[in-house]
Amino acid sequence: MSGHAAIHDVGRDRIVVGAGATWRDVLAAALREGLTPPVLPEYLDLSIGGTIAVGWRSTSSRATDAS
Numbered sequence: 001m002s003g004h005a006a007i008h009d010v011g012r013d014r015i016v017v018g019a020g021a022t023w024r025d026v027l028a029a030a031l032r033e034g035l036t037p038p039v040l041p042e043y044l045d046l047s048i049g050g051t052i053a054v055g056w057r058s059t060s061s062r063a064t065d066a067s
């Protein structure tokens with residue numbers, strides 16, 4: 001799925017990425033804009049598509065200090 005890992009657009013309240021992008025990709029793209037996602041999984045190498053496919057549970061996720 002690496003061909004679908006593109007970061008398409010980073011906005012202040014949303015980011016548009018390919019399903020193969022990882023949370024690490026998302027965090028790096030957000031940090032380049034001075035932003036942090038409001039929540040992240042503890043393991044950043046999960047894909048966005050794979051996370052959504054299993055329902056995105058927050059029990060092992062961490063809220064970030066996005067202020």
Ligand SMILES: Cc1cc2nc3c(=O)[nH]c(=O)nc-3n(C[C@H](O)[C@H](O)[C@H](O)COP(=O)(O)OP(=O)(O)OC[C@H]3O[C@@H](n4cnc5c(N)ncnc54)[C@H](O)[C@@H]3O)c2cc1C
Binds near residue numbers: 049061
């Ligand atoms: C260490 C660890 C920590 C985790 N922490 C969290 C957490 O904090 N929150 C949370 O919600 N989940 C968490 N998970 C679960 C994780 O979200 C799932 O295992 C997810 O399916 C991983 O997706 P992947 O694509 O990275 O892995 P893969 O092994 O590549 O894929 C896993 C499954 O997802 C399917 N899949 C992948 N991409 C897509 C797609 N684009 N469309 C449809 N199906 C797809 C695959 O076919 C496969 O069945 C964690 C898992 C691990 C191993």
